[in-house]
Amino acid sequence: MQITSPGFKENARTALDDAPLQRALGNVRKGFIEKRAKASAALPEFDLLRDNARDIKDHVLAHLDLYLEAYAEKVEAAGGHVHWAETAEDARRIILEICRQKNARTVTKGKSMITEEIGLNDFLEEHAVAPVETDLGEYIIQLRGEHPSHIIAPAVHVNKDQVEADFRRVHTHLDPARNLEEPTTLLSEARAVLREKYFEADIGITGANFLIAETGTSVIVTNEGNGDLTQNLPKTHVVVASIEKIVPTLDDVSQILRVLARSATGQDMSVYTTFSTGPKRDIDPDGPEDYHVVLLDNGRSSMLGSEFQDMLRCIRCGACMNHCPVYHAVGGHAYGWVYPGPMGAVLTPSLMGVDKSGHLPNASTFCGRCESVCPMRIPLPKMMRHWREREFSRNLTPATARYGLGAWAFFAKRPALYQAATRLAMAVLGRLGRSKGRFSAMPLAGGWTKYRDLPAPEGETFQAQWAKRRTAA
Amino acid sequence: MTSSAPQDPPLADNQGGGAPSRPKVGLFVTCLVDLFRPSVGFAAVKLMEDAGCTVEVPAAQTCCGQPAFNSGDRDDTRAIAASVIRAFEGYDYVVAPSGSCAGMLKKHYVELFEDDPAMKQRAEAFSARVFELVSFLTDVLGVSSVDARFEGTATYHDSCSGLRELGIQSQPRKLLATVDGLKLSEMRDSDVCCGFGGTFCVKYPDISNKIVGEKTRTIAETGADVLLAGDLGCLMNMAGKLKREGTAIEVRHVAEVLAGMTDKPAIGGGRR
Numbered sequence: 144m145q146i147t148s149p150g151f152k153e154n155a156r157t158a159l160d161d162a163p164l165q166r167a168l169g170n171v172r173k174g175f176i177e178k179r180a181k182a183s184a185a186l187p188e189f190d191l192l193r194d195n196a197r198d199i200k201d202h203v204l205a206h207l208d209l210y211l212e213a214y215a216e217k218v219e220a221a222g223g224h225v226h227w228a229e230t231a232e233d234a235r236r237i238i239l240e241i242c243r244q245k246n247a248r249t250v251t252k253g254k255s256m257i258t259e260e261i262g263l264n265d266f267l268e269e270h271a272v273a274p275v276e277t278d279l280g281e282y283i284i285q286l287r288g289e290h291p292s293h294i295i296a297p298a299v300h301v302n303k304d305q306v307e308a309d310f311r312r313v314h315t316h317l318d319p320a321r322n323l324e325e326p327t328t329l330l331s332e333a334r335a336v337l338r339e340k341y342f343e344a345d346i347g348i349t350g351a352n353f354l355i356a357e358t359g360t361s362v363i364v365t366n367e368g369n370g371d372l373t374q375n376l377p378k379t380h381v382v383v384a385s386i387e388k389i390v391p392t393l394d395d396v397s398q399i400l401r402v403l404a405r406s407a408t409g410q411d412m413s414v415y416t417t418f419s420t421g422p423k424r425d426i427d428p429d430g431p432e433d434y435h436v437v438l439l440d441n442g443r444s445s446m447l448g449s450e451f452q453d454m455l456r457c458i459r460c461g462a463c464m465n466h467c468p469v470y471h472a473v474g475g476h477a478y479g480w481v482y483p484g485p486m487g488a489v490l491t492p493s494l495m496g497v498d499k500s501g502h503l504p505n506a507s508t509f510c511g512r513c514e515s516v517c518p519m520r521i522p523l524p525k526m527m528r529h530w531r532e533r534e535f536s537r538n539l540t541p542a543t544a545r546y547g548l549g550a551w552a553f554f555a556k557r558p559a560l561y562q563a564a565t566r567l568a569m570a571v572l573g574r575l576g577r578s579k580g581r582f583s584a585m586p587l588a589g590g591w592t593k594y595r596d597l598p599a600p601e602g603e604t605f606q607a608q609w610a611k612r613r614t615a616a
Numbered sequence: 617m618t619s620s621a622p623q624d625p626p627l628a629d630n631q632g633g634g635a636p637s638r639p640k641v642g643l644f645v646t647c648l649v650d651l652f653r654p655s656v657g658f659a660a661v662k663l664m665e666d667a668g669c670t671v672e673v674p675a676a677q678t679c680c681g682q683p684a685f686n687s688g689d690r691d692d693t694r695a696i697a698a699s700v701i702r703a704f705e706g707y708d709y710v711v712a713p714s715g716s717c718a719g720m721l722k723k724h725y726v727e728l729f730e731d732d733p734a735m736k737q738r739a740e741a742f743s744a745r746v747f748e749l750v751s752f753l754t755d756v757l758g759v760s761s762v763d764a765r766f767e768g769t770a771t772y773h774d775s776c777s778g779l780r781e782l783g784i785q786s787q788p789r790k791l792l793a794t795v796d797g798l799k800l801s802e803m804r805d806s807d808v809c810c811g812f813g814g815t816f817c818v819k820y821p822d823i824s825n826k827i828v829g830e831k832t833r834t835i836a837e838t839g840a841d842v843l844l845a846g847d848l849g850c851l852m853n854m855a856g857k858l859k860r861e862g863t864a865i866e867v868r869h870v871a872e873v874l875a876g877m878t879d880k881p882a883i884g885g886g887r888r
Contacts, residue, residue, distance in 0.1 A: 152822075155820070155822060156822055159822055468809045468830075469823055469827070472823050472826040473823060473826075505816075505820075506823065507816065508812065508814075508816045509686060509776070509814075511776055511781065512807075512808070512809070514780075515780050528688065531686065532688035535687060535689050536688070544819070548683065548687050552684055552689065552696075555647075555678045555684075555692070556695050556696060558678050558699075562675070565651055569651050569652075578886050578887055579886045580886035581855075581856070581859055581885075583860075588818070590819070591817065591818055593821050594821060594828075594857065595825070595828065595856030595860045596860050598852050598855050598883045599652075599884070600651055601652065601655060604654060605649060605658075606645070606675065608654055610675075
């Protein structure tokens with residue numbers, strides 16, 4: 144996927160002017176937040192579970208090599224195959240190779256952000272393999288030729304009437320006069336169209352929410368059941384997952400699952416939680432004959448031991464973006480790559496370089512709401528600040544900001560000089576703004592006065608007045 | 617002003633264990649109050665003096681260092697932090713009329729000195745003595761009511777740092793409930809950011825404008841005459857937007873109302 148994060152400001156401007164998008168974003172602001180608040184309040188041990196979840200992942204990350212080896216052994220012992228992919232390109236090549244071995248022409252896909260990260264769909268299409276997204280949201284954006292704008296609600300930027308138009312455009316074999324007024328009719332239509340695709344598919348590709356080291360099991364959570372059909376009906380199941388998805392035991396998974404859906408959609412549990420261990424055994428009534436896991440690094444191992452390691456605890460619930468005022472304002476596409484919102488603002492620079500995605504960790508008010516709802520207690524604002532530090536030390540901070548900051552810091556470090564200078568400046572500004580009490584324009588403050596007035600200072604600084612009061616006393 | 621224990625405040629964080637009968641407070645004015653709205657500083661002094669504190673204002677202070685800290689400039693931040701810590705040694709408490717600056721002093725200074733054990737220790741001792749004004753009054757001094765009058769309906773915005781770094785939410789509401797004549801009308805999403813974010817609002821003005829526009833809408837919905845909050849940055853942002861929109865809602869720092877010092881024009885308001 145082409146990264147457009149360097150154009151974040153322009154992307155944001157476009158998004159702010161996009162009326163249908165703004166309408167759709169209203170749903171994020173309301174629904175997700177209320178549901179999470181309700182679900183977390185209903186579980187007295189919710190915050191303790193968050194602590195546990197954090198500790199489980201911290202432990203894994205401290206011993207990731209050992210757990211990865213243990214996991215891979217268990218997968219092989221169950222008759223599955225493990226492929227190690229250092230880069231996105233490696234992962235694409237491995238998957239294409241499996242497709243070729245199986246003479247695959249169509250693959251169905253469960254929802255997977257990792258396959259977005261490696262740009263799998265475009266790559267398969269270029270090599271004459273047709274990927275079919277089976278998650279409703281993913282299916283919609285595939286029809287629209289778009290990418291997800293949210294990690295758990297990929298089509299959250301699309302309104303119902305737009306989906307209706309897309310279905311009429313693509314499902315030309317259906318009666319043009321059919322009624323698609325109700326959302327349920329859209330759902331039924333997608334379900335009927337997709338049902339055929341499951342049977343045609345040669346390979347089913349899914350992501351994984353967790354990989355269990357103890358058993359060699361991959362776990363997916365879905366609400367539509369599409370993941371189960373994707374991985375059970377075709378003869379081959381390919382799991383694509385990044386290395387930090389490992390958890391040690393079944394017990395660990397069940398603890399983290401208790402915070403995942405509550406944080407994401409406000410459900411106690413997702414409708415389907417599916418555990419897959421190896422291919423179909425003789426005693427199994429159904430399942431794939433062949434089971435592959437592609438383990439992707441793509442820069443993650445270099446985050447280990449760095450100030451960004453905590454980011455690898457992320458379980459992709461989306462709570463951070465659901466609660467982010469910047470995400471609410473501009474939506475997910477403005478961020479310009481796979482992962483939007485606060486988690487994207489930390490992860491994208493780690494995976495794609497801060498030189499390309501420097502806007503992302505800067506475009507935050509540091510309101511801290513993301514961290515306050517993160518089930519894994521990831522200190523997102525702190526890590527965004529670490530990216531700003533890296534930019535500053537590498538001279539990537541824009542020159543005007545750097546110059547302004549330098550001038551300010553010069554005075555801020557010299558109280559006597561600072562107070563003399565500000566006393567004079569505030570006296571002038573105070574007099575100029577005295578009658579109106581504010582300025583509607585101000586040199587060098589265009590960023591402020593473009594949209595709001597600048598309240599005028601009262602005139603005499605506090606320090607100047609205090610000095611007088613002390614002399615008088 | 618009444619206090620549940622004016623002479624014997626619960627000084628859990630005070631060094632030495634013994635509670636000074638008349639706590640000596642160093643006021644961290646904050647740069648925005650110093651430059652733009654000194655009346656907030658005097659309101660803070662009055663509130664603390666009324667509660668039995670001796671208040672001093674060290675001259676060797678400018679800013680808490682957040683502009684540098686949040687721009688990734690660790691060296692300048694560290695220099696500023698060191699000079700603030702130095703200036704405020706010798707006070708029982710360090711109090712700021714801002715959750716954001718108090719949060720910086722209390723929560724972030726320590727992490728600046730990870731590689732300097734001696735300085736880190738001083739930063740830790742310093743941080744333990746730092747409080748935001750309103751929570752200092754209620755949680756440390758045990759103030760439970762104020763002697764102030766304000767005719768009108770107010771709505772209160774929870775500034776992010778105070779709320780999420782310092783847990784300030786009930787304290788200002790508790791004291792506002794004791795202001796004669798004041799009625800509090802809560803806005804929707806009072807805990808959602810106003811879009812200020814320090815340098816964010818000038819680096820990303822389009823996004824900031826969208827966020828503050830949502831905020832002013834929820835403020836207007838309350839029908840309040842006055843908007844209150846505990847952070848001047850947020851207040852100037854919201855006041856600037858409300859003025860640009862042409863609404864008559866006044867904007868004031870919560871300390872002005874609690875201290876009964878509302879004779880000066882409101883933030884962004886002209887001479888009457």
